[in-house]
Amino acid sequence: MALGKGLQSLIPQQKIKEKKKEQASTEQHADRIWHIPLSEIVPNAEQPRKIFSHQELEDLTASIRAHGVLQPIIVTEKADGGYELVAGERRLRASQIAGLSTIPCLVRTATQKEKLELALIENIQRQNLNPIEEAFAYQRLMDEFGLTQQEVADQVGKSRSAVANIVRLLDLPDEIQKALVDGKLAMGKARALLSLKSEKEQRSVFKSMMGEAMSVRDVERAVAQKGAPSRKGSVRRDPNIIAQEQLIEDRFGTRVHITQKGEQGTITIEYYSRPELKRLIEELIS
Secondary structure, three states: OOOOOHHHHOOOOOOOOOOOOOOOOHHHHHHOEEEEEHHHEEOOOOOOOOOOOHHHHHHHHHHHHHHOOOOOEEEEEOOOOOEEEEEOHHHHHHHHHHOOOEEEEEEEOOOHHHHHHHHHHHHHHOOOOOHHHHHHHHHHHHHHHOOOHHHHHHHHOOOHHHHHHHHHHHHOOHHHHHHHHOOOOOHHHHHHHOOOOOHHHHHHHHHHHOOOOOOHHHHHHHHHOOOOEEOOEEOOOOHHHHHHHHHHHHHHOOOEEEEEEOOEEEEEEOOOOHHHHHHHHHHHHO
């Protein structure tokens, strides 16, 4: 199932540099598949995916040797000549390994933002990104191009809270992020660790769960047992309060802390930028 607006609709079907005389129409010209020498194509600097499975690359190489490249890659023309890859780096790499001289391409016109969006959406559609790569890509769209979480969500076909929860993974300590990248830690367990308010507590629960067959529920129980110290000693936080914090965090995509004293209490909602504060206010009053 395609996500978001799809690879075609993000980039307008503009006229590209003429390669043959008398094309039937601009649309035909834009949609034509060109077989471009591999030596003329450079990698996409905006590629969000940093880790490529060696085995998957070998399997794709074998498939290309047997059947060729079945789906064209997408490239843009460079001002100084040649082409820059927009989407299809695995196919490009596998074609190089397979010893092909050319590769089928669709030539498009794209801004830097659109290149990142296209590469990101293709990887999400193919489920190629690990959670940290996906989080960094969303953060780049927000930091470099000024997109809001809602605008990122609209582009990639996810809910705003889903985007917010993935970006929050970048708040975890490096060793926990590495476990996510290496596939040693599931995202559900990582999100449970985000309920802990300090890196020390996050590392403590993370180390205790590694090597043990703990479910997400087990991790949530371990997190609930990590209470804040009181004057009279160590106390455990009410797991119901922690569950309610998680519910609000999932809704607003940011850290939430509930403090209860008898029948009264406070809810603290954290924000990390003025645009995020504006978003939270709009969601609270809507």
